[in-house]
Amino acid sequence: MTDNIADVIATSSLLLAVVAAxxxxxxxxxxxAIDEKEPDLPAERKTVxxxxxxxxxxxxxxxxxxxxxxxxxxxxxxxGIVAEAASAFGKGxxxxxxxxxxxxxxxxxxxxxxxxxxxxQRLGAKRRRLR
Numbered sequence: 001m002t003d004n005i006a007d008v009i010a011t012s013s014l015l016l017a018v019v020a021a022x023x024x025x026x027x028x029x030x031x032x033a034i035d036e037k038e039p040d041l042p043a044e045r046k047t048v049x050x051x052x053x054x055x056x057x058x059x060x061x062x063x064x065x066x067x068x069x070x071x072x073x074x075x076x077x078x079x080g081i082v083a084e085a086a087s088a089f090g091k092g093x094x095x096x097x098x099x100x101x102x103x104x105x106x107x108x109x110x111x112x113x114x115x116x117x118x119x120x121q122r123l124g125a126k127r128r129r130l131r
Contacts (some may be wrong), residue, residue, distance in 0.1 A: 012074050012105045015070045016070070016105060016109050019066060027029045029055050033124060056127050057088065064119070074102075077106070
């Protein structure tokens with residue numbers, strides 16, 4: 001790991017912004033597909049399933065995979081910073097705003113990854129029920 005924390009924050013913030021932007025564009029489509037009524041008739045169920053499948057495959061799943069991959073990439077560094085701060089706390093520990101910003105950015109990325117995985121899981125489960 002390199003010690004240029006400013007570059008790490010810039011990179012993770014940019015990736016977080018990209019995922020957040022995609023989430024804002026696609027959220028309505030994904031939630032609309034999740035909330036779509038499940039018909040009782042098998043033919044209608046299949047039609048609804050075919051309508052929501054592209055939303056799952058082209059929006060919900062890629063977004064969840066991308067957000068999770070980005071969160072995983074920066075997680076070891078964030079955990080290392082937290083462990084370093086915890087071990088130094090009370091022993092001359094000094095607040096470092098750059099390291100804190102790195103941990104906060106990673107926390108937001110993990111939160112976004114959890115939300116996108118949850119939405120993809122719900123839409124995927126619905127898609128399977130409608131097949």
